């Protein structure tokens with residue numbers, strides 16, 4: 325896997341969780357910017373193990389010339405029960421892109437880790453892995469992996485930069501340093 329984001333933000337852990345994992349203005353704006361449409365976000369619900377789950381469905385716009393322009397996608401997120409409000413949040417997210425070539429072979433697993441750093445700061449880590457449901461031919465596998473990494477890198481670089489802008493806006497209100 326790869327670590328795409330690993331940075332301390334001037335945003336509290338609680339606020340970071342809300343920005344990324346609720347229907348916040350931030351995530352709506354970000355989805356618009358990425359041309360992610362038809363989004364249906366189910367609410368968080370507790371499961372039998374005591375963790376929380378939700379699923380998201382949306383259509384992504386793809387810029388990779390090898391692939392059609394759009395794909396529907398399903399994202400299953402789990403907020404582990406080990407998470408502690410305001411302190412530590414661990415979210416695993418499996419993303420299935422239904423309409424890309426070889427879609428029945430792979431999915432993407434994103435692990436988001438939000439750790440309280442101080443009252444108004446947190447560290448965000450996003451760790452990504454391309455997982456295989458069935459083993460493709462070697463050449464196909466490297467093709468899928470290579471094309472996934474480039475799309476993921478672009479996405480998370482954009483997310484990081486939008487979070488840095490949000491951080492500036494949130495801290496413009498003044499207050500103690």
Ligand code: YK8
Pocket residue numbers: 384386388390391397399419421424425426432434467468471472473474475476479
């Ligand atoms: C989520 C992983 C692969 C896919 C794409 C497919 C290439 C097909 C390979 C062929 C287009 C928002 C990605 C990047 C689309 C976007 C997905 C996003 C960024 C040529 C063999 C969508 C996070 C996420 C997870 C997986 C990403 C796809 O929140 O390359």
